[in-house]
Amino acid sequence: MTQTPTVPATTAALDVPGARLHYELRGTGPLVVLVGAPMDASAFAPLADLLATDHTVLTTDPRGHQGSVLDDPTQDSTPELRADDLARLIAHVDAGPAVVFGSSGGAITALALAQAHPDLVTTVVAHEPPLLALLDDRAQQHAKTDDMIATYQAGDRLGAWRKFMAQANIQMPEPVFQQVFGGEREPRQRASESYWFAHELRPGISWEPDRSSLRTMAARIVLGLGVDSTGQLCERTVRALGEAIGVEPTLFPGGHTGFVEDPAAFAPRLREVLRA
Template sequence: MTITHTVPVSGGRLHCEIRGAGPLLILTGAPMGATALAPFAEVLADDHTVLTHDPRGIGRSVLDDPHSDSTPDLRAADLVAVLDALDAESADVFGTSGGAVTGLALVTLHPERVRTLVAHEPPLLELLPDAAERRAAVDAMVDTFHREGLGAAWAAFMDFAGFDDPGDTGPDEQPAGPPPGESPAQDLADGARFFAHEIRGTTRYLPDLDALAATPARLVIGIGAESRGLATYATSMALAEALSLTPKEFPGGHAGFTEQPEKFAAVLRDALTRS
């Protein structure tokens, strides 16, 4: 059974879904929402209380100002609001892609609210030696979105991120991006928000390495077994090296939890329980 909640957050309302029973585990993406994470959440709900949500401005999470930007710090504050709404002192957190950046912000700002953070392939471009060039490429991607539309922006994103060439797409077609959400119309709206109001804040987040090194929360950096060559593989390895951590390999690629949910869940359970 899935229970839905609407949680008030700064400047809006967050759609949340809860499944299962056991220790609280938050799954968070950005811009990926609850629908794309639902199959993975169902697997984990056998032994966890699993909370998924639509990040601010995405899917069913509504903002008072739909043109406001989404930043990792704001999304971290949203998760604190969710914990408070559930009367939960802390939770384990699995963050993937932009959601991993959210988790890092949460651990930095509110370390007492996190037991273990598994940060799976955070796109921390500022940690790379060519950060300035990467920043310019993201700016160009956003300009492409405003000038040529979502299909062209996704094509540029896929090439930038290191995924296989998505092939030729027409001006109104969206190549393979994040896993689909509520509906094609909602996916288009979420994609537009991602490029207009989210991608810059997420990729330009510079983690406080000293705070992360000193956090009382356990920190696990996840990489995909099939992600080598992706920008997020390089950023994850850079973060792990900066923190003197050995990255933990997960099945599949950047979205391995959608490709192999059972195998991925087994590795995540190990990451959450290993001391």
């Protein structure tokens, strides 16, 4: 994989109701927002560097994670709250409307933003949103999530992550699993993980999009699906949303986190999709 040069990023913070958001800006040109949940700004930095050659790229730590601190650490992070955060950030940097690329929980945030503030977005690329509420077996899926959360809160964090990977149907060799989830964590990483399990995971997967609202803006919505995600849970949720709003999934390199694993392959595909 080719190593790309780092584009200088301006870091700042924005006070929003209930939180102080850390955000980063790179480059110049039309605004692109890259957002995850719980994934923070650092995970998007390599992709942001590649896009910043001809775009202004905004990345952020979602509320409750890393540098984005909550006034009340027990407040749940809902898609509606995170969408409001994004709306305030886009207005604050005064470079919109924006292309918004959201991954996983960030894809749910991006869809909630499109519903609430369609004037702030030109295109939403929702990459593998885990909208379990759209599935026929949602009751069983929610029960698995509740069991996973209970396992984590009982102190078995690796057991919880094993249940997460099993539910997502993502196959990971044991050495890779240990590399990703094992070992010591920095205090901020531990806090972020704990917050996600306790206050963010359940509100995200339970969120139901307004199908009629999204259907009216379907021409501006791209549903991203990794070529390596065949048979995984998020393939089911992407296809369920696509059927509900009349949008065919668009394939991207890699799997659920393809933009992290190989940003040099992901960025040209994203540019191609946006041009189309």
